[in-house]
Amino acid sequence: MERVKLALIGCGGIAGAHVRALEDLWNRGVRDLEVVATCDVVLERAKDRAREVKKFQKKQPRAFASLEDLLGSGLELDAADICSLHSEHHTLAVPCLQAGLHVHLEKPLAITLRAGQRIMGAAVAAQRVLAVGENYRRSPYERAVHWAIRQGRIGRPRLFFWQDAGEALGKWGWRNFKHAAGGGWILDGGVHFTDLFRYHLNGEAREVYALTRQFEPYRYDEPKLRQGAYRVDVEDAASALIQFDDEVVVQWTWASSAPGKAFNKRVLYGSEGCLDWESGWTGRDGSHLGRDELVAAFMESLGKDEQDRLFPGGSHDAIAVELKDFADAVRLGRVPEVDGEGGFKAQAICMAIFESGWCGRPLSLREVERGEASGYQDPIDRALGLI
């Protein structure tokens, strides 16, 4: 296949970033993907994205208002790039796979683990590539951190602190509701972080103990004045202890209900030093490389092939990198860097936090992944007809 003929499904906010990423690749001469269709239940959004694509591809994709219309159109397609809200990941991905399309799916894999298993099952049955959009790990700094750890710069990883506290009480549409989003930021943004934990620690989470809270039941048009409220049902704070392979302890706290001074600290300690997401690498003898120096040292270490793989055409756009990886997986018949299983494992850690918070005890990832601890997710699955 010369180019992967792609349908962009769900044309909201992140789809715009996907179009810009595709444009970046196109302008660098990396032209493995061609958008031939756009699709959104709000047709105008699909048309807008199609017009944006035309500006660089020169050919305008056809715009559709439903997946049924798209799949029934007879248009020649190889793959779908799904950028819808979480409750629509499985409803869109499963029919695409069944129609023989390869699927790139924005994170998280699905709204619940059961929904994720449906998608993975459909990919296996159809023998198609399933990739989950994990862009964070593809940024130069995360690549440099990963390299520094593999180089032994911090010795054996021991303790990983990932802390973000602040206040964010503005309305955020479907993201404020469990039945559309699956959970709050612990899943939405958090799945990027659990992917990073797995990537950097090169291992799996085994056990989770978490406390989750909803301190703030309302979101506001005017958060400072607490005016224009609606009630929400997702968490706004969570604190988790996660045991990874090799006895590594991850302590992850996130809160959007912490007013006053915000607090962010992300540090991985090992036996010989630490990596700090603000200041870079520090060895136990005091030697130090700032963030930029660490990235520069990493870039210098790369051979031409690695450079092309990690930063195709020289692009540092993390979404461009993930889409190129997907295109290669489709064209070369190989597994993408983050496949369905990788997406599932990262999501399972987020779900283990919700499940542990729900039942008030530590949980093994095994029981969460097998669906033996699903009290938090069951109402969502019931509402979506998944059980």
Ligand SMILES: NC(=O)c1ccc[n+]([C@@H]2O[C@H](COP(=O)([O-])OP(=O)(O)OC[C@H]3O[C@@H](n4cnc5c(N)ncnc54)[C@H](O)[C@@H]3O)[C@@H](O)[C@H]2O)c1
């Ligand atoms: N990787 C990242 O950094 C990142 C950043 C933001 C969002 N995301 C992810 O991207 C996805 C979308 O988020 P967003 O911020 O773009 O949301 P959004 O609400 O801006 O866009 C979602 C779009 O999907 C459309 N849609 C809904 N149901 C549909 C259906 N059945 N068929 C076709 N279109 C449908 C909506 O009309 C809307 O235009 C989510 O999975 C989110 O977690 C990822």
